[in-house]
Amino acid sequence: MYRMNGVDRRALSRRRFLSLGVGAIAGLIGAALGIPLVGYAVSPALRKSKTEWVEIGPVKDFATSIPQKAEYTLFKRDGWVEETAKKAVWVLSKDGQQFTAYDPRCTHLGCAYSWQGDRNRFFCPCHDGIYDIDGRVIGGPPPRPLDRYETKVEHGKLLIGAMYSVNANLERVG
Ligand code: FES
The missing domain is CATH 1.20.5 (Single alpha-helices involved in coiled-coils or other helix-helix interfaces)
Known part of the structure; x- marks a missing residue:
């Protein structure tokens, strides 16, 4: 034991x-x-969010050689949070084939700018920022050209994707 x-x-x-x-x-x-x-x-x-393509409208609406403002609704999911938001974009197509979609916020402090057709320029009223039709800064304090979105055409509709910035030569930098 x-x-x-x-x-x-x-x-x-x-x-x-x-x-x-x-x-x-x-x-x-x-x-x-x-x-x-x-x-x-x-x-x-x-989960990493991937680029979402958002339909903006029929391509023919933007093939005017004049910047057109388009409004759309964005549906977004971030983790558990889902939300919808009203958004806008300026779209330019000089030939009906290539499309440039500008972020509607000024690159200085984010104010909304508008197209002044009679002066052929975008104008930001907050601090007199001025951009030409291609989004280049031609006056005022904005530090870089207008930011823009990737674009593609599907079934006659224009879609925008990720936003990016360009340098003074309009070359993509971000
Ligand atoms: S926010 Fe547009 S010029 Fe300042």
């Missing part, structure tokens, strides 16, 4: 073995249930 301070050592070791075994099994079950739940709860927030 193995006794230690009045306690049976075999019984102690069996109890300890059972307790360790139960603990290990409980841990495995917890991991098996918990990891998928954590992944389910966290993954939408971590």
